[in-house]
Amino acid sequence: MEVTNMMNMTGVPNMMGLPGLADMTGNFPRIPLGQWLEAAIDFLVTHLAPATRAFSAVTESGLNLLEAGLDALPPLLVIALVGLAAWRVTRKVGLGAFAVGGLALVWNMGLWQATMSTLALVLVATLLAVLVGIPLGIAAAMSDRARAVVMPVLDVMQTMPAFVYLIPAIPFFGLGKVAAVFATVIFAMPPAIRFTCLGIRQVPAELVECAEAFGTGRFQRLVKLELPLAAPTMLAGVNQTVMLALSMVVIAAMIGARGLGGEVWKAIQRLEMGNGFEAGIGIVIVAICLDRILQHVGKRVGS
């Protein structure tokens, strides 16, 4: 009687006082899921070493080159170019002015180098995510079997908390920028895949039938009909990828990506609220500029 009462009150069995129950749980050994995953990752780390090293080398050099290049550009020139691009692409003077003012503020706060570093990480991660994601999306659109494999994996990837991707990145690539790019690519890829697949599958059935009636081959159908019609949707996916990459690059500061995320992370550790918010505002400004410009590029392509 007493036992059940205790259970009901706390909802948790009291192991110490209840030897019977302790025995019972002892009969269900803990499933060592974590150990298995660790073993799997260990296995992959060992056997994929040449591949990861090659990826590491290529990514690192590309990243350094891009960072150096962006850093070498005079801030005023970059600010003017981004402002002009924002204005020309969106045809909104306000957005151009916002871009100029925002980036000037970033420069003024002494966050210019960090911003360029973040931008380089985002660009490289996006490029890789798109290079892998779009072909996967095309495959998922063209084959039901590929789709049946890819879509559940994407569901898992998107439900998994972002931090978790940092963990496998470290054993593969060690702490640093490459691990950050890797985690970011994994995190940012799903929209590129999903939107590509969606865009292709949304091509009206009657247009596909018409292409068939004129004897179009499968590859021709993809190139001449499906990809052009899917392009606006695919660009919306790329836009999402960029946004996710930006958010992940900030989180990846925890494993050694520098940039604006690094500034935030530093501020958290040192409890410097002002510096942390300044870096946060910098991230928002970069995000708004990228998002608006890319959205309008998508609309241009669509019309």
Next chain:
Amino acid sequence: MAKIEIRDLTKIFGPAPEKALAMVRDGRPKDEIYKRTRHAVGVNRATFDVDEGEIVVVMGLSGSGKSTLVRCLNRLIEPTDGTVRIDGTDVTTLSVKDLRALRQRTFGMVFQNFALFPHRTVLENAAYGLEVMGPPRLDKSTRRDKAAQALARVGLGGWEAARPGQLSGGMQQRVGLARALALDPDILLMDEAFSALDPLIRRDMQDELLRLQDDVRKTIVFISHDLDEALKIGDRIVLMRDGAVVQVGTPEDILTSPADDYVARFVADVDIARVLTAGTVMKRSEAVAVLGVDGPRTALRKMRNHAIATLFVLDRNHKLVGLVTADDIAEHMAGGERDLAVIMRTDITTVSTDTPASELIPLMAGLPHPLAVTDERGRLAGVIVRGLLLGALAERGGNA
């Protein structure tokens, strides 16, 4: 040999059509087959021919299987059973590669909702079929020339750079037609091609198609649910119900001798006077006078023998040149005239064989003698007397 020979063509929708196919062969009705096997019969043992250069309209209500039937011809829908022969080659057994080549070179298809590619210009749309064609493929400038010619042919010269979205429905379908014509295919498949258009535009497009057909002489399979359209453009009509072919015949056949109650009800509302033509109501002239052979005396005797008061006069090439009446001859013979050419009247009204009966009625009203029907070379094809016309209309239940 017919251009297209369709034999026992059957389409059953569903994963395991064998049982349903056996029931189709036993002649079981569509409803029963669906209840017993959960398989829908799309086309039920359709058999007919399409001759080179003719327009065959496949007609029926929605769900009668006409769109499925036409898609079985180029295997956009895979037939379950039966054969389709094009120039003697069985399409149903072609390999994927040969089928593609056949679609690229033999068929042009026009769709109900146009199915134009929105990201391509009008010219690029028209050139599409040439562009995807397997080797030997034309070079780009030739393709553009051919596409531009096809556009000009359908009256869209000058619109090459426009996007389909900028055009009206009628113009869009002209692009669809040009896209099919640019390939110069033997066969045009037109799936409810004009059904999405306004009535006035639809009529224009029908006229346009008939005009084009005079030039290009394609074998056309035209799907329609509109009987007026079928009667207007069809050389022959294939009537379908529940996937089966109910009747195949010329428009006049369908109107005047419907195969069953279904067809009869279908055609009940048709304005017969608009559909019957001079060619269908005329009769052969019983007697004529030939210029330079028959004199006035012979002409009079012919009239007397056939109890008629007028006689058409032809030249030696059977060309209609005039008309003589008994009264005129009597008058001139009193004056000693021996030549029919002098006696005959030359100001006579003639109609061609395809003049609609509705236009004949007012013409006949003021005419004291029979109406001459001539063929395209001006030869006498037949004559129409008033009683004959009205009789034909009354007999066929017209509401003219």
